[in-house]
Amino acid sequence: MNAAFPLLFEKGRPGRKGFSLPPCDVPLKPLEELLPRECLRKSHLDLPQLSEPDVVRHYTALSRRNYGVDSGFYPLGSCTMKYNPKINEDVAALAGFASIHPLQGDPTYQGALELLYKMEQCLKEITGMERYSFQTVAGAHGELTGLLMILAYHRSRGEERNRVLIPDSAHGTNPATVAMTGCEVLQLPSNDRGLVDTETLKAHLDEKTAALMLTNPNTLGLFEKDILEISRLVHEAGGLLYYDGANLNAIMGHCRPGDMGFDVVHLNLHKTFSTPHGSGGPGSGPLGGTTQLEPYLPYPVVAKDEDRYSLDYQRPRSIGKVHSFFGNFGVVVKAYTYIRIMGARGLKQASDDAVLNANYLLNRLKDLYHLPYKGPCKHEFVLSARLQKKRGAGAGDIAKALLDYGIHPPTVYFPLIVEEALMVEPTETESKETLDHFIAALKEIAAAIEADPGKITGAPFSTPARRLDEVLAARKPVVRWKKEQ
Amino acid sequence: MSGQHYLPLTDPVRQEMLASVGAASIEDLFLDIPSSIQLTRELDLPPYLSEPEALAHLRHLAAKNVNLEDYTCFLGAGAYDHYIPSAVRHLTHRSEFYTAYTPYQAEISQGILQAIFEYQTLICQLTGMDVANASLYDGASALAEGAVMACGATGKKNVLVSRGINPQYRQVLKSYLEVRGLELSEVPLAAGGQTDLDEALSRIEQDPETAALLLQTPNFLGIIEKPGHLADTLQQHGTLLVVSVDPLSLPLLKTPGEYGADIATGEGQALGNPLSMGGPYLGFLAARENLLRRLPGRIVGETRDASGRRGYVLTLQAREQHIRRERATSNICSNQALNALTAAVYMALMGPEGMKTVAEQCLQKAAYAREQICALPGYELIFPGVHFKEFAVSVPGNPEQLNEFLLQHGIIGPLDLEQTYPDLPRSALFCVTEKRSKTEIDTLARLLEGWK
Numbered sequence: 003m004n005a006a007f008p009l010l011f012e013k014g015r016p017g018r019k020g021f022s023l024p025p026c027d028v029p030l031k032p033l034e035e036l037l038p039r040e041c042l043r044k045s046h047l048d049l050p051q052l053s054e055p056d057v058v059r060h061y062t063a064l065s066r067r068n069y070g071v072d073s074g075f076y077p078l079g080s081c082t083m084k085y086n087p088k089i090n091e092d093v094a095a096l097a098g099f100a101s102i103h104p105l106q107g108d109p110t111y112q113g114a115l116e117l118l119y120k121m122e123q124c125l126k127e128i129t130g131m132e133r134y135s136f137q138t139v140a141g142a143h144g145e146l147t148g149l150l151m152i153l154a155y156h157r158s159r160g161e162e163r164n165r166v167l168i169p170d171s172a173h174g175t176n177p178a179t180v181a182m183t184g185c186e187v188l189q190l191p192s193n194d195r196g197l198v199d200t201e202t203l204k205a206h207l208d209e210k211t212a213a214l215m216l217t218n219p220n221t222l223g224l225f226e227k228d229i230l231e232i233s234r235l236v237h238e239a240g241g242l243l244y245y246d247g248a249n250l251n252a253i254m255g256h257c258r259p260g261d262m263g264f265d266v267v268h269l270n271l272h273k274t275f276s277t278p279h280g281s282g283g284p285g286s287g288p289l290g291g292t293t294q295l296e297p298y299l300p301y302p303v304v305a306k307d308e309d310r311y312s313l314d315y316q317r318p319r320s321i322g323k324v325h326s327f328f329g330n331f332g333v334v335v336k337a338y339t340y341i342r343i344m345g346a347r348g349l350k351q352a353s354d355d356a357v358l359n360a361n362y363l364l365n366r367l368k369d370l371y372h373l374p375y376k377g378p379c380k381h382e383f384v385l386s387a388r389l390q391k392k393r394g395a396g397a398g399d400i401a402k403a404l405l406d407y408g409i410h411p412p413t414v415y416f417p418l419i420v421e422e423a424l425m426v427e428p429t430e431t432e433s434k435e436t437l438d439h440f441i442a443a444l445k446e447i448a449a450a451i452e453a454d455p456g457k458i459t460g461a462p463f464s465t466p467a468r469r470l471d472e473v474l475a476a477r478k479p480v481v482r483w484k485k486e487q
Numbered sequence: 488m489s490g491q492h493y494l495p496l497t498d499p500v501r502q503e504m505l506a507s508v509g510a511a512s513i514e515d516l517f518l519d520i521p522s523s524i525q526l527t528r529e530l531d532l533p534p535y536l537s538e539p540e541a542l543a544h545l546r547h548l549a550a551k552n553v554n555l556e557d558y559t560c561f562l563g564a565g566a567y568d569h570y571i572p573s574a575v576r577h578l579t580h581r582s583e584f585y586t587a588y589t590p591y592q593a594e595i596s597q598g599i600l601q602a603i604f605e606y607q608t609l610i611c612q613l614t615g616m617d618v619a620n621a622s623l624y625d626g627a628s629a630l631a632e633g634a635v636m637a638c639g640a641t642g643k644k645n646v647l648v649s650r651g652i653n654p655q656y657r658q659v660l661k662s663y664l665e666v667r668g669l670e671l672s673e674v675p676l677a678a679g680g681q682t683d684l685d686e687a688l689s690r691i692e693q694d695p696e697t698a699a700l701l702l703q704t705p706n707f708l709g710i711i712e713k714p715g716h717l718a719d720t721l722q723q724h725g726t727l728l729v730v731s732v733d734p735l736s737l738p739l740l741k742t743p744g745e746y747g748a749d750i751a752t753g754e755g756q757a758l759g760n761p762l763s764m765g766g767p768y769l770g771f772l773a774a775r776e777n778l779l780r781r782l783p784g785r786i787v788g789e790t791r792d793a794s795g796r797r798g799y800v801l802t803l804q805a806r807e808q809h810i811r812r813e814r815a816t817s818n819i820c821s822n823q824a825l826n827a828l829t830a831a832v833y834m835a836l837m838g839p840e841g842m843k844t845v846a847e848q849c850l851q852k853a854a855y856a857r858e859q860i861c862a863l864p865g866y867e868l869i870f871p872g873v874h875f876k877e878f879a880v881s882v883p884g885n886p887e888q889l890n891e892f893l894l895q896h897g898i899i900g901p902l903d904l905e906q907t908y909p910d911l912p913r914s915a916l917f918c919v920t921e922k923r924s925k926t927e928i929d930t931l932a933r934l935l936e937g938w939k
């Protein structure tokens with residue numbers, strides 16, 4: 003049963019080695035002299051023993067059982083799975099970036115600091131913020147740190163505000179973040195157009211309101227067109243506006259969170275700025291603030307004095323640190339490379355094409371699947387498979403059926419306010435032929451569900467593994483391999 | 488046009504698609520943006536670069552940095568210069584891995600799911616713990632998440648933190664814990680450089696609200712902690728032992744599992760990840776079985792597919808933000824999966840013998856360097872405790888100036904300790920890994936001797 007894809011542990015053989023190191027060239031001391039017995043490991047270190055070719059074959063085989071953007075279309079809504087330029091990888095691997103120690107000192111990495119500084123200038127311009135920190139390494143990390151800044155700001159004004167408003171369409175990290183700060187989550191029901199309702203908002207704002215967290219365009223792919231009114235209301239109530247930058251790919255060069263009235267912004271370099279998602283990470287989630295809020299950013303920030311760059315730790319109002327060193331520098335290098343290659347016009351064209359691709363798909367799919375919120379959309383849109391579900395195959399089944407077409411499915415069952423949600427984000431790096439292939443696949447699947455939903459509920463058929471039993475995995479969790487007794 | 492090589496749409500196709508959606512121009516699709524905030528100018532960014540120009544620009548920036556391929560490094564303090572086998576980058580740069588995202592669609596993600604399952608197992612084997620998650624942002628946030636877990640598991644609010652924990656980690660702990668009303672207090676170091684565990688125990692006896700004791704071993708000053716039977720005593724008080732460990736020390740040193748830690752965390756960078764000025768790295772977090780459902784972040788579990796074959800899926804997702812929202816165990820979503828894959832590939836290549844060789848060479852070479860340096864006039868070992876690969880030395884002058892001097896001779900010198908431990912003036916933390924040769928150590932010692 004395990005023969006086809008054995009684990010590393012099942013492949014190991016005593017005596018095999020996959021490493022090559024020189025012998026120790028200093029005079030050796032007896033181990034007992036250096037480490038008293040009570041400090042020594044007693045149990046046998048039971049790692050697998052493999053040769054280098056064994057390891058290379060193992061991971062090559064695994065990679066062939068995986069699917070990335072380089073494999074094909076990946077319209078995973080909210081994740082911006084755009085193409086990851088190859089030059090990014092080459093640049094980040096240069097010794098002058100990959101082999102520098104974070105504590106070796108400002109004078110020894112002026113080039114790295116200059117890159118961070120230049121990147122900060124770009125992000126400030128793109129978003130209309132005053133200053134950035136690169137310490138936060140993902141969207142959720144930015145959210146947490148941004149809320150810490152907002153709470154510190156209120157406290158500095160002698161106010162205890164501990165309620166954070168989020169729309170019911172928000173990503174799960176938003177409420178989870180609020181909980182991590184000990185604040186109370188107040189969920190705002192969206193209106194019938196999928197937007198924040200200004201009357202509802204008004205009714206929930208008071209002296210307890212610390213902030214409203216918003217994604218704009220929101221997770222339905224719709225621009226919050228009342229954003230200026232929303233911003234006025236929140237600020238008048240003494241609250242602040244937090245921008246979840248997951249969807250910035252829709253609006254580059256068109257409008258900026260700073261101009262919308264946001265006070266703190268995180269970006270996802272692993273979405274908008276083309277850095278690869280690494281099968282789940284690493285990302286980078288730079289955090290920006292307005293003039294009022296930037297003093298609270300984590301320290302250090304990058305400073306420039308004439309031609310010298312330095313790390314500035316003298317930030318008395320800073321919320322402190324949320325990560326060792328300066329965040330995911332290697333990821334920032336890739337995103338900076340991308341911005342330099344795209345330039346202002348290229349970034350705007352990227353947003354234009356992302357929005358055009360999404361609207362093209364929306365228009366061609368809205369008669370096949372229910373569209374709960376009308377377009378035009380921005381860079382993504384959400385369909386509902388509720389009609390298909392009634393016939394016996396829901397969003398999850400449709401996703402599995404798409405796998406047989408060699409397509410990575412859209413995000414499913416999110417946002418929560420859409421029943422049987424299919425959240426489609428094509429990005430700008432896809433051709434019309436690819437979109438047409440996707441449309442054709444969804445059309446066939448819709449027809450198949452009409453005819454015989456049973457065909458779809460059994461999918462996928464042609465993938466490296468057939469449908470996997472998640473219930474079984476959760477009921478009796480096996481989360482590591484163990485030697486059979 | 489800039490960046491056109493990443494954009495497959497051509498102008499005629501764009502026109503055709505606009506017509507198909509009923510828009511006269513692309514602007515029609517942006518009419519929902521209030522006109523007062525529509526940008527009427529181009530973004531003011533530096534001019535775009537072609538690929539060769541971009542490469543030249545970035546090479547130019549990279550060339551301004553002193554790098555460890557050209558310089559000899561005796562600096563550690565949380566980021567370590569270990570050898571990375573060639574195969575590591577080749578395998579982690581298979582684009583099916585690095586261009587994928589979180590494996591929500593298990594049927595086409597068996598590769599990374601199996602690799603993470605193996606990673607979880609390798610971390611358990613290394614630490615002697617029962618279960619591990621799929622990675623956290625870094626060593627600092629892993630310790631913070633571990634502390635939060637301990638508070639959740641015990642229902643208590645106070646956390647004791649050793650002063651031997653990396654100062655940056657303690658700052659991150661403060662950011663993560665204080666905002667939710669959890670209290671941190673510091674346990675001092677004893678004269679040997681190890682945490683004053685008697686003091687820690689008496690505090691725990693006085694304060695039944697102590698959720699956890701946090702230790703780092705080897706600690707920031709290079710000293711190996713000796714928890715002995717501490718965990719048993721803590722258990723009697725309902726206090727958990729949470730540790731931060733150097734994964735490359737564990738082939739030799741007593742494991743968290745062996746001394747009874749409840750949660751073991753650490754920085755996984757040393758396992759095959761380049762230094763990259765501090766990131767991307769990975770935090771690992773392992774725990775006893777009974778804490779499985781309190782783990783933050785992704786976990787991969789074994790299951791079966793529809794044909795009965797073994798396979799892997801993300802599991803126990805009811806802990807996570809996308810299901811549980813404000814009741815999730817953490818907000819973490821994107822993590823450091825590719826760095827975890829890197830760590831797994833590294834461990835697979837090194838195997839038990841390679842891992843032990845690295846640990847032993849660190850131990851022996853650091854011991855040799857310690858002896859050479861501390862035999863020099865004006866240089867003195869600060870703590871007599873048991874060391875692994877780092878050691879603190881008082882130096883006959885300003886460490887910052889010492890480092891400038893060493894840099895002129897091609898050496899990245901030790902950490903200036905005074906900055907974070909003001910009670911240790913004129914002192915420096917040296918790190919010696921398996922990559923350092925006897926010649927390099929002798930050169931360092933000679934330079935130190937000649938330094939005025």
Ligand SMILES: Cc1ncc(COP(=O)(O)O)c(C=O)c1O
Nearest residue numbers: 080140141142173175248820821
């Ligand atoms: C709308 C939204 N917000 C926040 C996040 C969290 O970002 P990250 O995974 O980088 O932490 C995501 C990620 O998918 C998202 O789509």
